[in-house]
Amino acid sequence: MSDLLITNARPMGGDTADILIRDGRIAEIGKGLETAGLPVEDAGGRIAIPGLVDAHTHLDKSLLGYSWYVNEVGPRLIDKIDNERKVKRDYGLDAHVQSMRQALQSVGYGTTLIRSHVDIDTDEGLIALEGVMETRRQLAGIVEIEIVAFPQSGLMRRPGTAELIDAGMAMGADLVGGLDPCGMDRDPKAHLDTIFAIAEKYAKGIDIHLHESGELGAFSMELIFERIRALGMQGKVAVSHAFCLGDPDWNMTQALIDTCAELDVPILTTAPPSREVPSLRRLRSAGVRFGAGVDGFRDTWGPYGNGDMLERSMLLGMKNNLRRDDELLWALDVCTTGGAHAMDRAEHSLTIGGRGDVVIVEGETVGEAIVTHQPRKLVVTAGNVVARDGKSLKERP
Amino acid sequence: MSDLLITNARPMGGDTADILIRDGRIAEIGKGLETAGLPVEDAGGRIAIPGLVDAHTHLDKSLLGYSWYVNEVGPRLIDKIDNERKVKRDYGLDAHVQSMRQALQSVGYGTTLIRSHVDIDTDEGLIALEGVMETRRQLAGIVEIEIVAFPQSGLMRRPGTAELIDAGMAMGADLVGGLDPCGMDRDPKAHLDTIFAIAEKYAKGIDIHLHESGELGAFSMELIFERIRALGMQGKVAVSHAFCLGDPDWNMTQALIDTCAELDVPILTTAPPSREVPSLRRLRSAGVRFGAGVDGFRDTWGPYGNGDMLERSMLLGMKNNLRRDDELLWALDVCTTGGAHAMDRAEHSLTIGGRGDVVIVEGETVGEAIVTHQPRKLVVTAGNVVARDGKSLKERP
Structure with missing residues (x-):
């Protein structure tokens, strides 16, 4: 200060x-x-x-500082998840060191606020969380880091994970994470009931990864909406990716977008060129809080990215076919003031x-x-x- | 040499x-x-x-060397086309100077072969073609430039344009261009008959811009296929953009892709993040020749781009969700050897x-x-x- x-x-x-x-x-x-x-x-x-705002990344995953990782991973989601746990063990990856490397690279690009999901699973327990929390301490005053306790390897499919997420919240994580309640955990009710219960217990928010597309994603969104209403958690539950909001079925997606506005559900995107994504214009016109992030990069998931949220605002603009200069300002807003607003910081502007x-x-x-x-x-x-x-x-x- | x-x-x-x-x-x-x-x-x-290969660009359009162009153009295609003609007049844009600037910037990025569409219309006649041809002469031995005589403002809707395209071919353009025979010219039969007749007259190939998506694009593709068969122009007709090949209807697109393979129709993409595009995997596995380009950049159409085909190979990889290192090589191939092959250069490899x-x-x-x-x-x-x-x-x- x-x-x-x-x-x-x-x-x-x-x-x-x-x-x-x-x-x-x-x-x-x-x-x-x-x-x-x-x-x-x-x-x-x-x-x-x-200051640029990276509202969705994974500080504990990057392989920055190592040789180029030659990716030979299989095509399924579970291939990538299983491979990552193996590589972490083989490399002896230190989440503190890796998160320092990534966060300081992002600082060089002008990022002053980061929301990072951090893996918690029954192989590694809370080690990654401890590492990123140490980074948060060391970088206080340089970049603000918000931490999501993230069940990357699944919650219900790996018994013991929910207890670890609970312990992570007790340790000082800021938000409870979740991941594809249907596609990943095959038990959406139990997955969502579990993360909402932990969030309620600690009076914290939720940020859930939702890659599920089309009607499946819409179903999971509806289950999320039901719990927000039932527990009065308006404004406390964000959805990351939300590819289902980019579905071509305009009526289905408009109903979902309107409910996001009604229940104040912030949407966080990484604007991947390969996927249908939530439309910046439509979220903006519905008044939905909207942030963006670089996602994980230079990790076992894929080779792209570098932490630069100004470049991400370009990708967001390209993805949303924004060509006019006034439209480019919208993209930058999502990567600065708007992204901070989606993370409940109201005063992040010049x-x-x-x-x-x-x-x-x-x-x-x-x-x-x-x-x-x-x-x-x-x-x-x-x-x-x-x-x-x-x-x-x-x-x- | x-x-x-x-x-x-x-x-x-x-x-x-x-x-x-x-x-x-x-x-x-x-x-x-x-x-x-x-x-x-x-x-x-x-x-x-x-050498990197830019198989689809517009050397005559860039505003490189001018102040940043503040884009306030309307949303329709015709808004952009009409605005561009006006800006060209207002700036007194010199196609030779602009094409020199862009081509040499691309050379700095490692591009050694370019296919450029060049605007021909009833406002400016053949002035842009003369300018880019002069650039081609001056840059011989530095970068090879292939020129498409391109009716950017429409062919049938602006009488006199076909005669100018014909004159452009006589002057030394390498290929006949075309543009959205349904969407732009509202008369697909006349549009396609005209450009195929000019190509036949000069025994040259065709490279047609096809932005039309879904069934409309498929219809135009079929009309193109019919003429290739009737005139024996297998291997002589390329389609740029071909967004309809990225349509979610797998059966429709597979039939089109298979016919591209059968009739040897090269596809040229710019891999825009905002559109459905032809799939690299599917074209590759069908054996369709496939190249990529930076498209126009820093022009009145939009702000993105810089001429870098190595960056474009990244965007192509991101668009096609290529994550493995062996897949990244496919993307680079499209931007080097494969792109040259799509332009009938067989020996562009190490x-x-x-x-x-x-x-x-x-x-x-x-x-x-x-x-x-x-x-x-x-x-x-x-x-x-x-x-x-x-x-x-x-x-x-």
């Missing part, structure tokens, strides 16, 4: 102004602001945007009283900044400079 | 070897090759891949007798080179060094 004056910036690509941060909050935006005694950073006429998280980017316009996503000039978290020229100041292990 | 010895390269990520180019062709690949008197380039242990087009890329494996698409170390066209460290040696105007 520091004081900083950023001079000669163009907030959101507008006119040049200074941005004054006091006690980690934006205190003033204007021309020729008072500088006495404050540290000053000159943005050189570049554009200022809010306005008075907003969090002092500022990223100085290259480009004539915000559109160009998104499309070219050149190395970030400066990244500021709560008034502290945390990265310059694409690299975090804190070194990666 | 020059001689060059590239030492210490890893062809396609394999073992280190030297690559000897004589008279613009690969003469030998092996260890400790004879160097007497030849110019030598040390690849420093980096990976060598064939093999003895292949064209001496070599790109030296960064990465531990080909997969990493694709995913990270870092600046190209060296680009060689027919034995001549044409770019270093991401920049073409010939300066852009």
Whole structure:
């Protein structure tokens, strides 16, 4: 929580102004602001945007720092899940080290807020959670990390997992995770009853991975809606991926989207080019909170990605066929202010009283900044400079 | 057509070897090759891949070198087409200068072969064609440019256009273009009869833009197939985009794909994340020739893209959900050897007798080179060094 004056910036690509941060909050935006005694950073006429928000990733999974992982994994979901547990054992993967590497790489790209799912299973127990929690402690003030206790290998199919998720929440995880209650666990009622019960016990929210598409995904969404209503958990349950909302059946998806708005269910996307995904335009016009994330990357699941949420805003724009400059701003909003809002942070924007998280980017316009996503000039978290020229100041292990 | 010895390269990520180019062709690949008197380039242990192939772009449209174009264009196809003609007039856009800028940017990214559609319409006549032909002359030996005479603003709906396309072919265009015979021209029979007649007259091939999806696109494909059969034009007619081949109706699309294989109809994609596209796996397994391109970029149509076909191979991989390293090689093939094959160039590969087009890329494996698409170390066209460290040696105007 520091004081900083950023001079000669163009907030959101507008006119040049200074941005004054006091006690980690934006205190003033204007021309020729008072500088006495404050540290000053000159943005050189570049554009200022809010801190980028990665609302869906897996900090414990990346193989950053290792040799390129040659992927020879089979095509089924369970092939990928089983392979990952094996690779983790073979590599002796340290979730703390890996999450430090990924989080600091993301900081270099301008991310100041991350929601990470962390694997909890009966092979490894709570080791990954401990590792990512240690990373969260070490990176406090640099990047805020929110942790979801995530049953990646299934809940009902692997007895003992629910107890571990419960223990993870007691240890300090922020949200309860879930995964494809039909497709993965083959027992949607038990899966959802279990995670909702744990969330209720700890008075915490839920963020559930839902890859199920079409009518199956719609069925799982309805089961989720029923429990939100029954338990009064409006605004507390987010759905990640939600591919079923991208189904071509407009009537089915509109009913689901309207219910997400009614029950305040945030949707978090990674905008994969290969899948039908929730439409940015439709969620926006229905008033559904909407965030985005890089998902896992450079891991045993797949080779793509690098942690850059500015590049992700481009992919989100491409996926949603956004071509106009005003539409590109929507994509950036999902990856900044809107994503933070989906994570219940209301004041993540370049306005008075907003969090002092500022990223100085290259480009004539915000559109160009998104499309070219050149190395970030400066990244500021709560008034502290945390990265310059694409690299975090804190070194990666 | 020059001689060059590239030492210490890893062809396609394999073992280190030297690559000897004589008279613009690969003469030998092996260890400790004879160097007497030849110019030598040390690849420093980096990976060598064939020259990248951009099989679908629009060299005359880009606004490279101008300020960022703030896109406020309406949502319909005709809005974009009409807007583009207006902007061209307002800017006084010079197709020669713009095509030089784009082509040399692509050379910096390692592209050595380009197929460009060039607008021909009753406003501007053959001016754009003249400009791109001049670029082709000036860049001979640096990048090969193939030109499609393209009726961007419609053929039947703008009388006089067919005569201009005919004149463009007489002037030296390589292929006859076409565009959405139903959706754009509202007269599929006349549109297709016209372009096939011009192609027959000049004994040239066709490359037709087909954005039409679902049954409408399938209908246009069938009309194209009928004319190929009737005129014996097997192997001479390519379809760009062919979104209808990505339709979820498997039976309909498989029949179309099988006919593409039977009549040797190459398919050229730009792998847009927002659309259903032809499946790489299905075209590959049916034996359909398949290339890819960057499409137009930084133009009045949309903001995305930069000319990088290595990045495009990543987008193609993401679109087709290719995750394994062997699958990533398929994506690169479409953007190199396979794309050249779709353009009737059989010998565009790192093999003895292949064209001496070599790109030296960064990465531990080909997969990493694709995913990270870092600046190209060296680009060689027919034995001549044409770019270093991401920049073409010939300066852009």
